[in-house]
Amino acid sequence: MLTDSILKGLRVVEASAFVAAPLGGMTLAQLGAEVIRIDPLAGGLDYKRWPVSENNTSLFWCGLNKSKKSVAIDLASPEGRELATALITAPGPDAGILLTNFPPRGFLDHETLKKRRPDLIQLTISGDRHGGSAVDYTINPRLGIPFLTGGGDAQEVWNHVLPAWDLVTGNMAVIGILAAERIRRQTGEGQHIKLALEDAALAVMGHLGLIAEAQLGTRRERVNNDLFGAFGRDFLTGDGERIMIVGLTLKQWKALCKATELSASIAELEVQLNLNLNEEGNRFKAREDIAALLKPWVSSRSLVQIAEVFEKSGVCWSKYQTVQQLVGSDPACSTSNPLFTDVEQSGVGNWLVPGLPLNFSGIPRAPARAAPQLGEHTEEVLTCLLGLSTAELGRLFDKGLIGAPSTQKTTVKA
Amino acid sequence: MLTDSILKGLRVVEASAFVAAPLGGMTLAQLGAEVIRIDPLAGGLDYKRWPVSENNTSLFWCGLNKSKKSVAIDLASPEGRELATALITAPGPDAGILLTNFPPRGFLDHETLKKRRPDLIQLTISGDRHGGSAVDYTINPRLGIPFLTGGGDAQEVWNHVLPAWDLVTGNMAVIGILAAERIRRQTGEGQHIKLALEDAALAVMGHLGLIAEAQLGTRRERVNNDLFGAFGRDFLTGDGERIMIVGLTLKQWKALCKATELSASIAELEVQLNLNLNEEGNRFKAREDIAALLKPWVSSRSLVQIAEVFEKSGVCWSKYQTVQQLVGSDPACSTSNPLFTDVEQSGVGNWLVPGLPLNFSGIPRAPARAAPQLGEHTEEVLTCLLGLSTAELGRLFDKGLIGAPSTQKTTVKA
Numbered sequence: 001m002l003t004d005s006i007l008k009g010l011r012v013v014e015a016s017a018f019v020a021a022p023l024g025g026m027t028l029a030q031l032g033a034e035v036i037r038i039d040p041l042a043g044g045l046d047y048k049r050w051p052v053s054e055n056n057t058s059l060f061w062c063g064l065n066k067s068k069k070s071v072a073i074d075l076a077s078p079e080g081r082e083l084a085t086a087l088i089t090a091p092g093p094d095a096g097i098l099l100t101n102f103p104p105r106g107f108l109d110h111e112t113l114k115k116r117r118p119d120l121i122q123l124t125i126s127g128d129r130h131g132g133s134a135v136d137y138t139i140n141p142r143l144g145i146p147f148l149t150g151g152g153d154a155q156e157v158w159n160h161v162l163p164a165w166d167l168v169t170g171n172m173a174v175i176g177i178l179a180a181e182r183i184r185r186q187t188g189e190g191q192h193i194k195l196a197l198e199d200a201a202l203a204v205m206g207h208l209g210l211i212a213e214a215q216l217g218t219r220r221e222r223v224n225n226d227l228f229g230a231f232g233r234d235f236l237t238g239d240g241e242r243i244m245i246v247g248l249t250l251k252q253w254k255a256l257c258k259a260t261e262l263s264a265s266i267a268e269l270e271v272q273l274n275l276n277l278n279e280e281g282n283r284f285k286a287r288e289d290i291a292a293l294l295k296p297w298v299s300s301r302s303l304v305q306i307a308e309v310f311e312k313s314g315v316c317w318s319k320y321q322t323v324q325q326l327v328g329s330d331p332a333c334s335t336s337n338p339l340f341t342d343v344e345q346s347g348v349g350n351w352l353v354p355g356l357p358l359n360f361s362g363i364p365r366a367p368a369r370a371a372p373q374l375g376e377h378t379e380e381v382l383t384c385l386l387g388l389s390t391a392e393l394g395r396l397f398d399k400g401l402i403g404a405p406s407t408q409k410t411t412v413k414a
Numbered sequence: 415m416l417t418d419s420i421l422k423g424l425r426v427v428e429a430s431a432f433v434a435a436p437l438g439g440m441t442l443a444q445l446g447a448e449v450i451r452i453d454p455l456a457g458g459l460d461y462k463r464w465p466v467s468e469n470n471t472s473l474f475w476c477g478l479n480k481s482k483k484s485v486a487i488d489l490a491s492p493e494g495r496e497l498a499t500a501l502i503t504a505p506g507p508d509a510g511i512l513l514t515n516f517p518p519r520g521f522l523d524h525e526t527l528k529k530r531r532p533d534l535i536q537l538t539i540s541g542d543r544h545g546g547s548a549v550d551y552t553i554n555p556r557l558g559i560p561f562l563t564g565g566g567d568a569q570e571v572w573n574h575v576l577p578a579w580d581l582v583t584g585n586m587a588v589i590g591i592l593a594a595e596r597i598r599r600q601t602g603e604g605q606h607i608k609l610a611l612e613d614a615a616l617a618v619m620g621h622l623g624l625i626a627e628a629q630l631g632t633r634r635e636r637v638n639n640d641l642f643g644a645f646g647r648d649f650l651t652g653d654g655e656r657i658m659i660v661g662l663t664l665k666q667w668k669a670l671c672k673a674t675e676l677s678a679s680i681a682e683l684e685v686q687l688n689l690n691l692n693e694e695g696n697r698f699k700a701r702e703d704i705a706a707l708l709k710p711w712v713s714s715r716s717l718v719q720i721a722e723v724f725e726k727s728g729v730c731w732s733k734y735q736t737v738q739q740l741v742g743s744d745p746a747c748s749t750s751n752p753l754f755t756d757v758e759q760s761g762v763g764n765w766l767v768p769g770l771p772l773n774f775s776g777i778p779r780a781p782a783r784a785a786p787q788l789g790e791h792t793e794e795v796l797t798c799l800l801g802l803s804t805a806e807l808g809r810l811f812d813k814g815l816i817g818a819p820s821t822q823k824t825t826v827k828a
Binding site: 182183187210218 | 730
């Protein structure tokens with residue numbers, strides 16, 4: 001065993017809201033870093049973000065702030081901002097790291113913070129590269145993806161439900177921090193890393209070839225639920241279930257033809273269309289004809305029958321499930337998968353919580369932990385990091401400059 | 415300046431195909447690591463993946479293998495596999511890192527490789543956690559997301575076009591490697607890190623609160639293009655353009671009400687519905703009524719008029735563009751954005767290529783570079799890393815065990 005957690009000792013202060021920055025901080029926390037999220041006394045901009053529980057606790061907030069420490073400070077007051085600054089720039093060889101999606105102004109100004117800790121690593125996520133605001137919901141429409149999603153006429157658009165650009169950006173923030181910390185260990189120097197949601201999204205559009213495709217003059221059409229560039233489509237089984245069937249690689253395609261006993265019909269189709277369907281692009285061109293051959297095979301069998309044949313033959317496929325079905329009956333989404341732990345979230349309930357999907361052979365897999373209550377670690381962190389005395393903490397609580405779960409209700413009303 | 419590239423000196427060998435692992439390798443390469451992708455002589459499983467250019471060069475492959483070195487080896491032969499093993503386990507303090515999405519068997523077996531280099535870091539991406547195969551197209555249907563995307567009746571499903579789970583997994587692989595390399599610098603010990611696409615996706619479903627929501631018995635409904643949990647929707651302008659308008663935070667909501675001069679009507683609506691619309695969840699509950707107030711305002715104005723008002727007032731919004739419009743006319747997707755460089759891809763053409771979205775203050779921003787030709791670095795890498803002589807290289811070329819762009823045509827036909 002190398003250690004009990006892979007980023008043990010690393011300390012990150014997070015000033016954030018919503019998906020990207022909190023996700024980045026949570027990933028660092030699940031890797032074992034001490035991640036201290038600083039919030040205003042009534043909670044950050046995302047403190048009430050839906051989905052919420054019956055008692056209006058944000059399941060979103062709990063999900064994206066797991067394993068962190070929470071410090072609540074009146075960030076509108078100079079004294080509160082000074083406390084935040086002191087936390088961000090507190091000493092320690094593996095500390096001095098700030099992750100934020102707030103503008104690098106005021107107490108988050110990098111040059112100002114650097115005066116207090118010259119080797120500070122600050123990663124600032126912004127909407128666009130000029131620091132302007134933008135969210136996943138406004139970035140995605142500009143990229144053309146909604147015109148390619150689903151079916152319908154060319155003018156119809158469908159937004160994605162998953163905030164994919166936020167997810168990419170949050171992970172990229174972790175990469176930036178780890179890379180910068182690696183260099184700092186070699187040179188002792190910190191730096192300010194900027195990461196725009198817009199740029200992270202545009203980069204992916206280039207990586208996947210969509211920008212080059214458009215520049216070369218090819219117009220991508222919307223293709224309903226078909227897999228682009230090879231064969232893949234959804235089908236209805238005889239008992240009304242929906243499945244996705246994929247023939248992306250040659251091996252998958254051969255397995256599909258064999259399992260459905262359609263090899264001879266496919267060979268006839270190849271002659272008829274004069275296309276070699278062992279080439280993936282030709283499978284895309286011939287997708288309607290291929291689907292027409294598969295459709296009666298699938299619709300004349302039940303899901304159970306199909307599953308048996310496909311599993312035996314190594315076909316690449318899956319069934320469509322609702323989130324309810326996933327959570328209610330898929331073993332992968334249960335504690336039989338070591339990714340998950342049943343976790344008690346204080347005052348809200350017990351639910352299935354995912355840990356880190358990375359499984360390190362040299363380090364025991366840590367069970368997932370709950371999100372903190374707002375201000376749960378205010379006392380602990382201010383005592384340990386800033387050396388504040390009990391008397392000093394009492395003064396700050398009394399003045400309403402810091403908050404803890406016990407004081408929160410009063411504070412919010414104030 | 416700290417260095418000329420942030421991961422300078424780090425060397426990673428990649429044995430991969432498709433999105434996640436190649437994206438991870440490319441991110442490391444754009445961060446300055448030496449990333450050597452090993453492929454069979456005719457190219458990997460993704461070498462012809464669509465989109466393709468007119469001469470059938472994969473724009474997808476070029477996009478996901480930028481800045482790497484390419485080595486082509488006959489991996490079906492024992493001698494070829496020995497060359498690959500030697501590359502993976504070649505000495506060097508910042509080397510001995512393998513990124514793969516192939517099963518850890520045969521020459522990729524971790525225990526076997528460890529005998530040659532005990533401190534090897536191997537990151538293996540698999541479909542599910544048992545090592546079974548799965549792709550983004552089969553993971554996504556199981557998660558319930560297609561039932562939540564778009565409009566239509568409850569049984570309709572829409573697959574996502576963006577391989578979001580692959581993107582998350584590829585970035586997570588980089589995080590795993592950087593974290594493991596950090597520990598190795600402290601302890602000298604390597605390890606095998608496993609990462610399942612399925613687990614990476616399930617973890618996100620938990621992080622965003624979707625699993626907890628289902629466990630608590632709330633059924634998420636599909637909401638067309640509405641932003642879930644606050645206000646956000648698409649609208650058609652008077653001149654037939656489509657825009658997305660967002661009132662997620664209170665500040666955005668206030669700006670929207672002010673810009674559209676609807677504050678009084680909104681106040682009336684609040685009384686009528688007995689809902690405080692300053693609370694984001696109430697904006698979601700009242701979204702149809704809010705949209706009904708906004709619709710005539712938007713539809714009676716042109717895009718240009720709306721843009722002028724919204725930009726002045728700080729409204730969070732964007733227009734919908736096709737990929738063609740993005741590439742053809744959005745300044746963010748052009749060389750005026752330092753993310754992009756016009757890059758000549760050998761034998762294919764010149765196009766707009768994104769570099770790294772992370773902008774490090776201590777390190778000059780490197781322009782994006784092209785993908786290699788298949789086998790472009792075979793000679794260079796085998797000479798520098800394994801010390802092969804010209805005579806030995808000649809023998810390997812003659813026996814058809816290694817390939818380079820000049821020999822590729824012969825090799826592919828063979």
